[in-house]
Amino acid sequence: MEVLNHWEYWMLLGFMGLGTLLMLTASLGVLRMTNALARMHAAGLGSSLGILLLLLATGYYFQFMGNHEKGSLLLMVALGFLLLVTNPIATTAMSRAVMRSSPDNDRQYLALDEYAVGKRLTVPVPSEPNTMIYVDRRGWDSSKWETYDRDVIPLWVADMDFRSPDPIIKALQVRAAHGIFGYGATEEAVGEWFCTHLLERYDWHVTPDQLVFLPGLVSGLNLVVRAIGRPGSGVMTHEPVYPPFLVAPGLQDRKLQSVPMPHDHNGGLLHFRLDMERFRAVADDSTALFLLCNPHNPTGRSLARHELLELAEFCLNRSIVICSDEIHCDLMHEGRRHLPIASLEPEIADSTITLMAPSKTYNMPGLGCSVAVVPNPALRTLVQQAAMGIVPHVNVMGYAAALAAYSHADCRTWLEELLRTLTANRDYMEQALLAAFPGVRTTRPEGTYLSWVDFGAVVENPYRFFLNHARVALSEGSRYHTTGGHTWARINLGTSQSLLEEAVARMQAAVAQHQGS
């Protein structure tokens, strides 16, 4: 009868101990990992290795203890074989099942480390989104969320964190399933539906042949600047304004004639307007184009009929072509109706190029589909010639999404819901800013989901200060001006209210610490 030595006992114990500990790690993995695939990985590896070690130890033990029956070693080998074959098969079957039945955000599995345990996530994931569906965009291809560090709350570039309406998503899925992504034709249906949209919403009669589809608003802006006038011509605009307005004239060899927008304030609330006197003073014989932004980015102003008429009269008298960026036209608060400047009078329409897009409204700027409305055939030819060979067509996915956006009634219902959410966010931010930062002044946007805030009473450069000390990324005020503007910042309200609350809390804490020190 063979009996084991002490060291053999300790060796066996070591094997068994290690095996059981691996079982424990497998269980901990299954319990602590955050999704089924990660859990499966832990369970599969831990249990396979663990059972292997246990089998080795027990096999050795019974072989040399001498009390094994003839068949037991065979059984042992059979068991080992069984486990080592079945475990991988079971794991494969499970992973297939998990991949097929997991929720549609499959890509989160590509960034497992970001999702493990939750400790590394310092920006909270809102648990109670507004009525809109908030989507966690981290780890996706988002400029807004990937530009700054992971702990920064991004309230800068103007897109929203809300899921687009279902008909658009469905249309893209159907288009993708077609499987052919060859050269697209301009879809007439998109133009027809877009014209119906303009008629229904703005009482503006436009025909599909007056539309020029473009892959983006900024390229459209540059295109118009290039198309109108000649090198050295004056391009007039108002500031603060969306930065490409100030950059485009220089890029296209034109002369920028920018006029500041004066503002009144009532308590902490700002109201911007156009300065017609200054426009008249600054305009000269070279002025060929007026770049208008309405609803205005970043102040959220929606210009009233009399303001638009006065501006149009000024431009028509001097034969200045108007280029009106109305990309935020559908995003109006409290049932206010947007007035396209070209819809006011036929003569105005005749010298106006209006830029619009479904991108802000339905949160799809990444699909690159915009449209220029150019009723005047001569102007339209100029724009088309300037685009020729340089500006690509709208891509097939952009058309598919735009068609769904304008043709589905569900999208309009979605938009109503979105507007309620945005108005609530706007009101929240106004109250929170005025309560948290005495002396700070903010706009109450009539349209857009952007707040334009003067933090001058609190910090000198809010963009840099809040980015460094509060880890909140706002849009830098100086970029909206030709000179100065450092005390201003633009805040993007198109996200969940709880994220806005967190941002304000962080900003308030940073200012308190700054003033305390």
Add this chain to the structure above:
Amino acid sequence: METVYAPFQTGVQLCLLIIAVSMVLTVIRLVRGPETPDRTVSFDLLAVQAVAAVLVVSVLLGRSDIYDVAIVTAVLGFLGTVLLSRFLEGDG
């Protein structure tokens, strides 16, 4: 029945305890889910841990004939997992 080195006996008992704790943890995940795939994964792990427990018990008792139990457990666990997975796939 010859005597077994006492510390070894204690060590093996400790192993059994650890496996028991692991199984409890796995059961927590089994109950919590939240989705069927999570439950399938924890069920599969539980089956393997049951086999491990049988192995440890066999050493503790000095009886190799309970291997039959381990084999049956392993086969049943495997079949269960594969069947559940097939079901889930069809579902998805």
